[in-house]
Amino acid sequence: xxxxxxxxxxxxxxxxxxxxxxxxxxxxxxxxxxxxxxxxxxxxxxxxxxxxxxxxxxxxxxxxxxxxxxxxxxxxxxxxxxxxxxxxxxxxxxxxxxxxxxxxxxxxxxxxxxxxxxxxxxxxxxxxxxxxxxxxxxxxxxxxxxxxxxxxxxxxxxxxxxxxxxxxxxxxxxxxxxxxxxxxxxxxxxxxxxxxxxxxxxxxxxxxxxxxxxxxxxxxxxxxxxxxxxxxxxxxxxxxxxxxxxxxxxxxxxxxxxxxxxxxxxxxxxxxxxxxxxxxxxxxxxxxxxxxxxxxxxxxxxxxxxxxxxxxxxxxxxxxxxxxxxxxxxxxxxxxxxxxxxxxxxxxxxxxxxxxxxxxxxxxxxxxxxxxxxxxxxxxxxxxxxxxxxxxxxxxxxxxxxxxxxxxxxxxxxxxxxxxxxxxxxxxxxxxxxxxxxxxxxxxxxxxxxxxxxxxxxxxxxxxxxxxxxxxxxxxxxxx
Amino acid sequence: xxxxxxxxxxxxxxxxxxxxxxxxxxxxxxxxxxxxxxxxxxxxxxxxxxxxxxxxxxxxxxxxxxxxxxxxxxxxxxxxxxxxxxxxxxxxxxxxxxxxxxxxxxxxxxxxxxxxxxxxxxxxxxxxxxxxxxxxxxxxxxxxxxxxxxxxxxxxxxxxxxxxxxxxxxxxxxxxxxxxxxxxxxxxxxxxxxxxxxxxxxxxxxxxxxxxxxxxxxxxxxxxxxxxxxxxxxxxxxxxxxxxxxxxxxxxxxxxxxxxxxxxxxxxxxxxxxxxxxxxxxxxxxxxxxxxxxxxxxxxxxxxxxxxxxxxxxxxxxxxxxxxxxxxxxxxxxxxxxxxxxxxxxxxxxxxxxxxxxxxxxxxxxxxxxxxxxxxxxxxxxxxxxxxxxxxxxxxxxxxxxxxxxxxxxxxxxxxxxxxxxxxxxx
Numbered sequence: 001x002x003x004x005x006x007x008x009x010x011x012x013x014x015x016x017x018x019x020x021x022x023x024x025x026x027x028x029x030x031x032x033x034x035x036x037x038x039x040x041x042x043x044x045x046x047x048x049x050x051x052x053x054x055x056x057x058x059x060x061x062x063x064x065x066x067x068x069x070x071x072x073x074x075x076x077x078x079x080x081x082x083x084x085x086x087x088x089x090x091x092x093x094x095x096x097x098x099x100x101x102x103x104x105x106x107x108x109x110x111x112x113x114x115x116x117x118x119x120x121x122x123x124x125x126x127x128x129x130x131x132x133x134x135x136x137x138x139x140x141x142x143x144x145x146x147x148x149x150x151x152x153x154x155x156x157x158x159x160x161x162x163x164x165x166x167x168x169x170x171x172x173x174x175x176x177x178x179x180x181x182x183x184x185x186x187x188x189x190x191x192x193x194x195x196x197x198x199x200x201x202x203x204x205x206x207x208x209x210x211x212x213x214x215x216x217x218x219x220x221x222x223x224x225x226x227x228x229x230x231x232x233x234x235x236x237x238x239x240x241x242x243x244x245x246x247x248x249x250x251x252x253x254x255x256x257x258x259x260x261x262x263x264x265x266x267x268x269x270x271x272x273x274x275x276x277x278x279x280x281x282x283x284x285x286x287x288x289x290x291x292x293x294x295x296x297x298x299x300x301x302x303x304x305x306x307x308x309x310x311x312x313x314x315x316x317x318x319x320x321x322x323x324x325x326x327x328x329x330x331x332x333x334x335x336x337x338x339x340x341x342x343x344x345x346x347x348x349x350x351x352x353x354x355x356x357x358x359x360x361x362x363x364x365x366x367x368x369x370x371x372x373x374x375x376x377x378x379x380x381x382x383x384x385x386x387x388x389x390x391x392x393x394x395x396x397x398x399x400x401x402x403x404x405x406x407x408x409x410x411x412x413x414x415x416x417x418x419x420x421x422x423x424x425x426x427x428x429x430x431x432x433x434x435x436x437x438x439x440x441x442x443x444x445x446x447x448x449x450x451x452x453x454x455x456x457x458x459x460x461x462x463x464x465x466x467x468x469x470x471x472x473x474x475x476x477x478x479x480x
Numbered sequence: 481x482x483x484x485x486x487x488x489x490x491x492x493x494x495x496x497x498x499x500x501x502x503x504x505x506x507x508x509x510x511x512x513x514x515x516x517x518x519x520x521x522x523x524x525x526x527x528x529x530x531x532x533x534x535x536x537x538x539x540x541x542x543x544x545x546x547x548x549x550x551x552x553x554x555x556x557x558x559x560x561x562x563x564x565x566x567x568x569x570x571x572x573x574x575x576x577x578x579x580x581x582x583x584x585x586x587x588x589x590x591x592x593x594x595x596x597x598x599x600x601x602x603x604x605x606x607x608x609x610x611x612x613x614x615x616x617x618x619x620x621x622x623x624x625x626x627x628x629x630x631x632x633x634x635x636x637x638x639x640x641x642x643x644x645x646x647x648x649x650x651x652x653x654x655x656x657x658x659x660x661x662x663x664x665x666x667x668x669x670x671x672x673x674x675x676x677x678x679x680x681x682x683x684x685x686x687x688x689x690x691x692x693x694x695x696x697x698x699x700x701x702x703x704x705x706x707x708x709x710x711x712x713x714x715x716x717x718x719x720x721x722x723x724x725x726x727x728x729x730x731x732x733x734x735x736x737x738x739x740x741x742x743x744x745x746x747x748x749x750x751x752x753x754x755x756x757x758x759x760x761x762x763x764x765x766x767x768x769x770x771x772x773x774x775x776x777x778x779x780x781x782x783x784x785x786x787x788x789x790x791x792x793x794x795x796x797x798x799x800x801x802x803x804x805x806x807x808x809x810x811x812x813x814x815x816x817x818x819x820x821x822x823x824x825x826x827x828x829x830x831x832x833x834x835x836x837x838x839x840x841x842x843x844x845x846x847x848x849x850x851x852x853x854x855x856x857x858x859x860x861x862x863x864x865x866x867x868x869x870x871x872x873x874x875x876x877x878x879x880x881x882x883x884x885x886x887x888x889x890x891x892x893x894x895x896x897x898x899x900x901x902x903x904x905x906x907x
Contacts, residue, residue, distance in 0.1 A: 004824055007707065007836070011817075015847070018809060018847065018856065021851070022765070022802055
């Protein structure tokens with residue numbers, strides 16, 4: 001009976017080969033198969049689940065799926081206000097924004113504990129989890145209405161926790177009936193001449209802009225770290241020559257004798273260029289790195305890195321001409337408004353930049369908390385003394401300087417304007433960063449209005465409205 | 481006794497848990513009633529084994545019942561509308577199994593019919609070819625009174641019996657050979673003729689029906705049974721060039737064979753067209769990963785074509801994951817290995833050959849369809865025994881199981897009585 005034994009052995013071996021085949025497909029190739037464009041697994045899995053809702057910090061509905069007669073419709077009661085941040089998710093258009101990046105929570109796929117993962121093996125989630133954002137609809141609404149008709153963006157943060165309170169980019173689009181309107185949105189944009197492009201899908205808070213004079217709050221740290229005394233006086237003559245390069249003031253205005261606070265308040269380019277070059281490129285670059293330049297920002301959405309030079313994300317040296325221009329935010333410096341808001345929050349929070357986040361909590365369908373975000377520090381950009389000195393300069397900018405339109409009665413606001421030259425014969429981008437109250441900051445804001453002119457004129461009033469509303473409501477005060 | 485019952489209760493419990501986990505929109509009660517009948521038959525059957533002193537292999541039946549239970553759960557999960565039929569067939573199949581197990585007094589009796597079995601096999605195939613209806617590209621089903629029959633399945637039974645009786649009769653001649661051809665001694669033409677005619681007819685008709693999978697199963701059955709009986713590697717050696725030649729000829733002559741092969745080599749070329757089946761099958765299997773999506777959570781049941789029959793394993797591998805798919809493989813491996821062990825113990829040559837044949841048949845069927853859905857071999861659609869939807873396949877495999885366990889029981893009973901007889905002499 002050797003024959004039977006041999007055939008039996010052959011069969012057993014074949015079964016073994018078969019099990020290797022299973023290993024290959026279920027372990028080795030599993031992810032490749034999932035990524036195959038013909039694989040409709042994710043879409044089909046999604047269509048069975050009722051997508052969870054998205055709420056703001058006060059429980060107001062931002063997005064919700066209503067089921068009636070077995071038909072699911074995603075409603076966005078706030079309309080255009082939260083776009084493009086909120087994004088969309090549809091079979092036809094795919095997914096973007098928060099609807100895309102929060103999909104694993106909203107579809108109930110992501111589980112934070114092993115117990116939940118095991119539970120999922122036996123019962124497919126039919127109802128996704130709800131996500132509560134840190135956003136505040138009222139601040140979002142104010143920022144949206146203030147920006148409406150302009151091109152620009154607003155980012156508001158709680159400096160003590162890193163919570164994102166508002167994030168608006170204009171122009172945007174209405175999320176309602178997007179499948180039908182998509183073609184119109186795209187074709188309208190395509191027909192516009194280059195100079196009038198509105199870029200309604202662009203997340204402007206993540207777009208890179210030259211920071212203009214708002215960069216001076218970063219340069220300030222380099223100046224302070226090089227041992228400069230804030231009370232020393234400097235005579236501004238309207239322009240100066242450094243290493244053969246002419247540095248001009250805006251409108252060639254001579255500020256006369258200024259100390260540090262006055263230089264920041266009046267946004268004196270020659271002051272920062274002169275002392276910045278004295279501080280040296282190494283100090284400047286290390287300060288910039290400390291503020292997060294060239295670094296990946298840990299956030300739920302993907303934020304491009306800000307950079308000092310075009311060539312490399314983390315330069316080790318800078319030539320004098322580029323260094324001089326960088327100190328007041330020209331040269332090759334590029335910053336995202338989101339990062340600008342973070343840096344402002346870092347100054348407000350005594351030098352510590354908190355890790356930004358936009359998810360406050362995730363709740364399962366029976367409203368048990370699955371996940372809760374805790375405040376965590378990200379970078380320590382400044383010492384407390386440095387932060388306080390820069391904050392004091394920013395207060396002067398609001399009380400006696402270019403940031404005066406950002407002032408509020410009864411509250412001390414710290415601010416800094418910027419008018420960044422985007423290149424070409426166009427109006428400057430109007431920048432404004434601020435936090436308030438200066439002594440115990442509850443909100444930090446960064447605003448940019450593209451080709452809006454001066455920061456004080458175009459951007460500061462928008463921030464002022466937001467700060468006013470925020471302080472009335474005591475945003476971030478959880479004891480309320 | 482206790483062990484026998486606990487095992488059955490575990491298997492049935494698994495089925496009931498599976499059925500209760502399914503969230504179906506329709507009324508489940510007829511299915512649950514049938515499941516109850518299935519439960520009763522399994523338990524009564526196991527009681528009957530005790531009552532009638534069953535002494536054969538104790539593992540095969542519970543393992544097959546476990547496979548059957550799994551199959552029932554998955555057929556219900558994939559298509560609850562037809563699951564009721566599958567339960568009917570399963571219950572009928574179990575009854576047929578017990579009838580075969582207990583009613584055959586002496587399986588050697590079947591050996592007497594010899595060529596009748598061969599004629600029956602060819603006849604069944606011819607009828608299907610002439611009057612059968614086409615389904616899924618193959619002319620293999622046949623309708624009688626509203627019930628679709630798959631005569632191919634019954635041909636398996638007839639062919640096995642023919643092979644066993646033919647090989648038993650001509651064993652010596654095939655083993656030794658009478659004609660010298662170079663270094664090899666081959667059997668003479670008169671001995672080989674009936675066998676060759678059967679092979680040519682069966683495979684020819686199946687090729688004409690485009691039932692490539694079944695043809696492959698039968699070819700493997702012929703070759704391996706011949707090898708098992710004669711133990712001559714020569715026959716295996718001859719079979720490979722013959723297979724390659726016919727395979728190449730088929731590839732050159734028939735476009736559907738070419739399509740199968742090209743889809744096998746690259747299903748991604750056109751995953752929405754010709755490669756659709758295999759691509760969807762792999763998407764389902766790959767989606768299962770290690771622990772699976774969970775019962776009822778997969779997408780394969782709706783995306784994979786004919787998920788309920790040929791591709792049922794893809795759905796199992798998806799929803800139970802690698803762990804569950806391996807469990808299914810192991811269950812089948814146990815059945816096949818135990819069948820060979822029955823063959824090794826059997827006291828008479830006919831029983832040995834028949835049991836080995838059943839083992840070979842079950843093994844090749846399982847391997848060919850599972851290798852097909854996992855893209856190890858070009859896909860040839862055949863049902864997975866006891867799991868895939870289909871009455872004919874179920875009934876035939878239960879008959880085969882009945883024969884196998886009858887051989888096993890007869891072996892045990894005879895050795896028992898021989899032992900007793902020996903003792904008589906001693907006293």
